[in-house]
Amino acid sequence: MTKREKSKRLKIILVVLTILTTISSIQLEILHGEPFMGISFKALVWIHIVVSSLFIVVASNHIAIYWGDIKGWITRFNKLKKRHTKWLISFFLVTGLTGIIVALPFIIGDNHSTLGGIHGKLGFAALIFTFLHPMKRFRG
Numbered sequence: 001m002t003k004r005e006k007s008k009r010l011k012i013i014l015v016v017l018t019i020l021t022t023i024s025s026i027q028l029e030i031l032h033g034e035p036f037m038g039i040s041f042k043a044l045v046w047i048h049i050v051v052s053s054l055f056i057v058v059a060s061n062h063i064a065i066y067w068g069d070i071k072g073w074i075t076r077f078n079k080l081k082k083r084h085t086k087w088l089i090s091f092f093l094v095t096g097l098t099g100i101i102v103a104l105p106f107i108i109g110d111n112h113s114t115l116g117g118i119h120g121k122l123g124f125a126a127l128i129f130t131f132l133h134p135m136k137r138f139r140g
């Protein structure tokens with residue numbers, strides 16, 4: 001598979017995962033701990049963890065196509081001219097990190113944490129930049 005074909009395939013997968021992550025995030029935000037169509041809230045959080053982690057992994061592969069080895073990513077990030085792309089990456093970084101932190105009380109004790117709410121708001125900001133990212137005037 002050529003680099004161009006791989007890039008195109010990843011972009012299609014990313015669109016699907018963006019939609020799934022958005023649905024899952026809105027669901028958790030609205031439900032406030034309640035089950036949905038017979039699916040327990042805990043199961044919905046697990047679905048969210050799997051879908052959004054997959055999203056971050058595929059997005060990292062998408063970045064690697066343009067930026068190559070992870071060792072050079074900080075330099076490439078600092079050289080970015082488009083401020084929107086910097087915000088996009090920054091919001092994803094903190095969303096991913098806070099996601100891992102809030103996942104721990106869930107795995108251990110089924111608890112909602114205050115940080116969970118903050119993580120959700122950061123996640124929505126990341127998603128807004130994700131929707132803007134493919135638009136021509138924001139691309140960078």
Ligand code: HEM
Pocket residue numbers: 021025026028029032045048049052053055056095096098099100102103104106111112113114115116117118119120121122123124126127
């Ligand atoms: C990819 C971007 C992500 C977005 C847009 C996102 C968005 C959200 C939203 C909106 C909520 C609901 C917050 C609330 O109840 O007020 C949430 C909860 C949660 N997220 Fe994410 N998330 C993302 C990534 C992740 C990742 C990577 C993980 C874990 C590895 C994760 C783990 C969790 C957990 C455990 C909760 C429940 C927290 C709680 O209720 O205390 N999220 N997320």
